[in-house]
Amino acid sequence: MDRNVSDICEVYYVDEERVEKARKALSPEKEILAVAETFRNLGDPTRVKILQALAIQALCVCDLAKLLAVSDSATSHQLRVLxxxxxxxxxxxxxxxxxxxxxxxxxNLMREALRHIREGEGPVRAGAMKAGEDRV
Amino acid sequence: MDRNVSDICEVYYVDEERVEKARKALSPEKEILAVAETFRNLGDPTRVKILQALAIQALCVCDLAKLLAVSDSATSHQLRVLxxxxxxxxxxxxxxxxxxxxxxxxxNLMREALRHIREGEGPVRAGAMKAGEDRV
DNA sequence: ATGACGCATGAACGTATGTTCATGTGTATT
DNA sequence: AATACACATGAACATACGTTCATGCGTCAT
Structure with a gap:
């Protein structure tokens, strides 16, 4: 069967042009991976606490262990990750x-993240989402 | 010199004062958890790409799936997390x-993370940057 | 209505991640 | 030198995470 594919391709639901434009905006793969890994390492409550504490002053492992109420070993492992x-x-x-x-x-990252999470705490911004959306 | 060593306990290697000062600097537990969860959600290469792409323009699920070279389902799951x-x-x-x-x-978080990872990467020569890397 | 399409959701699977326990390394004190 | 202490590391375990497969839901065109 001969269908005219050119018609279809023109209006293809995947907007190739848009996709290409977005693709050019992406950082190189190596950087993407590094950024993701950095965020992943920040994505743990214990490590967030460590970084918030260290933002004030330098601390030793045993100080941190006491502060976090976990073992020295666990603290050391987390510091290793960081x-x-x-x-x-x-x-x-x-x-x-x-x-x-x-x-x-x-x-800066910690502060910006705090600003972000504090935005959604009040009443939901009007028009942010369509009605009937699932809550957090 | 038979000075008893027991008075070491008073000064305890864990500097209580320092620990208390740091403890006061910590955000409330609820916020810590929220920040950590936010970072954890950012800590995946696919989601980093999604956010970089969406920083340029709005995209539909199928656009993103094409861009990421993964299934629509996987894309939808990631968007659900975000x-x-x-x-x-x-x-x-x-x-x-x-x-x-x-x-x-x-x-802002994405850009700041990019700045961070670009700091340790040795001398940032011109050759290290390619076209389309103007995101910071 | 019926089918096609874009998207969302649930279950299940393999793997990675964080914690704990035990041991090792390095430094200072005796 | 021997001991005690602060910290680091390795192995092992339970859990959480991301992906895939299959299915369900809404919307549009025929």
Missing amino acids: RSQKLVRFRREGKMVYYSLDDEHID | RSQKLVRFRREGKMVYYSLDDEHID
Whole structure:
């Protein structure tokens, strides 16, 4: 059967032009992966607390363990994760190891995330979504 | 010198004062959890791509599926996650559903994360940047 | 109405993730 | 040197997560 495919392709439901435009806006795959991994590492309540605390002042592992009410080992593991993504740095002082935030972007990310979650807490913005949408 | 070492306990290696100061700096538990969940939802390469694409223009599910080279179902699931955290909103147009970013904080978070990961990557030479990488 | 299409949802599967327990490393004190 | 302490690491376990498959829901055209 000979159907004229050109007609179909022109109006193809997937808007190729739009897709291409969006594709060009994407960061290279390597960066996408790095960004996702960074966010994933931030995506744990314990680590969020660690970073909020370190935003104020440097702390050692045992301080953090006490603050978080978890074991030293668990704390150390979490710090290892944060270290691997260069989210925290550390300096040695005798037996103690003091951790602090690695750069100012970390704190910025935390603050921006707080702003985001605080937006939805009030009454739902009018027209944000169609009626009958599932709540959080 | 038989000075008893028991007075070490008073000073305890865990600096209580420092810990208390840090504890006061923490957001309430509810917010910590919300922030962590938001970051966790951002911590997936597919969802990062979706948000970068939506930062440019609204797209429907099938557009995104094509762009991401995954099934419509998988795309829909990811959008459901993003919706649950109010990271994206959507509007219905006939059969199609167009998604877009919910607020400007999302884009800010993406850009800030990009800045972060680009810091540690050795010397940022001209060769490291390619066309279409002007997102920051 | 009936079929086609875009999208949403539920269940199930494989894998990755966070925690714990036990042990190892390095440093300071005795 | 030997001990104690702060921290790091490895293995192992339970759970959570993302993907896929199959199905259901709404809307549009015939």
